[in-house]
Amino acid sequence: MNPSTLRIATRKSALALWQAEHVAALLRAAHPGLAVDLVPMSTRGDEILDQSLATIGGKGLFLKELEMAMLEGRADLAVHSLKDVPAQLEPGFVLPAILPRADAADAFVSNDHADLLALPHGARVGTSSLRRQAQLRALRPDLVLLDLRGNVGTRLGKLDAGDYDAIVLACAGLERLGLAARIRSRLAAPDWLPAPGQAAIAIEACDNNLGVLSLLAALDDADTRLTVSAERSMNQALGGSCTVPVGAWCVLGEHGLHLRGMVGDAASGRLLHANGSGPVDQAQALGREVAAALLVQGAGELLGL
């Protein structure tokens, strides 16, 4: 029998709450009569903001408390930004729905400058993402790159306080929070690559909860699942960590999937790129193929493999 109520475990940031409310609304619309509640909780990843993600154990930290809530029966599903979900899920968990993707580009955000090339020599740019740092360094070796962590609102506050001349955020997050006006220019493929899975929202649940899984499957977008699965399998073949300077962008065209991948080095700004195409039923093989092409160019050395 199908459950009559679904409880959504979510982090408490404004972006996480927006995404959970969005999923709740979609579930209520897809299943009239179904009650959907939010269960907001803090995660270790939210509390430890002064250390880099790599030192505190990677992005899995943002998922752990939410997964515990599902295992202990306090929630039925969790809503995540797919780019924060490790390529390899914890055993017993699945992603029964991946929502249609929003704008996957990164955003150049600044109060005084229109785009990256307009920044004065030696300008200070804030981002803690090694992927963003490597691509910034490649395009503008003169910039001073500074760490910047915290929720979207915190990061914008530090920009407005004058700590940086510009910062880089995801367009999708800004749009969801009603902050699209802060986007001065888009940093987009093919020159600039997003994180694997960026701008897609994923729903996670326990793999044995069949009634819950069937309700959630109604929200799955097959095309988005295909493209992000190529991106995520490329990332996994490169070591799987979410804290490495890896970018990926896959599109579905008339003739199948087209994947572009990037591995970079934040210190030197050296970037490696590779492209591949394949049929829609070979998304994961395409990801492994593009990863192999990057490894042949020396990606292993940049990633410390």
Ligand SMILES: NCc1[nH]cc(CCC(=O)O)c1CC(=O)O
């Ligand atoms: N790292 C935090 C995070 N996780 C997902 C998004 C944006 C939304 C998305 O990619 O779906 C953001 C903010 C950012 O990178 O600016």
